Amino acid sequence: QQQVKQSPQSLIVQKGGIPIINCAYENTAFDYFPWYQQFPGKGPALLIAIRPDVSEKKEGRFTISFNKSAKQFSLHIMDSQPGDSATYFCAALMNRDDKIIFGKGTRLHILP
Amino acid sequence: NAGVMQNPRHLVRRRGQEARLRCSPMKGHSHVYWYRQLPEEGLKFMVYLQKENIIDESGMPKERFSAEFPKEGPSILRIQQVVRGDSAAYFCASSPGTSGRYSYNEQFFGPGTRLTVL
Secondary structure, three states, rough: OOEEEEEEOOEEEOOOOOOOEEEEEOOOOOOOOEEEEEEEOOOOOOEEEEOOOEEEEEEEEEEEEEEOOOOEEEEEOOOOOHHHEEEEEEEEOOOOOOOOOEOOOEEEEEEO | OOOOOOOOOOOOOOOOOEEEEEEEEOOOOEEEEEEEOOOOOOOOEEEEEOOOEEEEEEOOOOOEEEOOOOOOOOEEEEEEEHHHOEEEEEEEEOOOOOOOOOOOOEEEOOOOOOOOOO
16 A cells, blocks of 8 residues: 555656646655655655645745645746756655655656 | 765675675764665665664565664675565665754665666
């Protein structure tokens, strides 16, 4: 049973466009929702994270939108660049647990 | 300040052999986590260790897999009698055990070991 569902599986966007990646969760005990960026041959790196008491968080060109009632959250990348091409994972965890539950990932390609 | 180090980066084993994967956490980090990533899948938690203790092994297969984090030296993930289904990327993460940038115990990932079983 997959606890964090992520879509789309892959995404192609023109440079300057705004890719949007969506995730949904089921377990209301989750209280932390990070996003990770992974380049080929590398480990995932934390990009941005949000708690469910906040509806939006921005860091640079990356924004998380969070809808607690719908149990959904999404990542938006403003003014996307070819260097943003990577695999993005949404995730969830219970702070007391330390066990990260990952979505299956979205392979993003930004066209130059 | 070196990041999390894993070796080897690539490991090829024949069915039935043993695989040993090593992880050196970031300096000052006392918590280590192992995750497995199958092709086209997200990472799946396997085990969480602190020095000389296994804290949570709920994601570890019951047979053939074991992990340790000794007082001295790296953490080791050991897979005995490997099978083709063990082929995956194995990632280690470490954390300091205290609140980080987002007020939780942030985990920092290594580059992974890609295990191929022939």
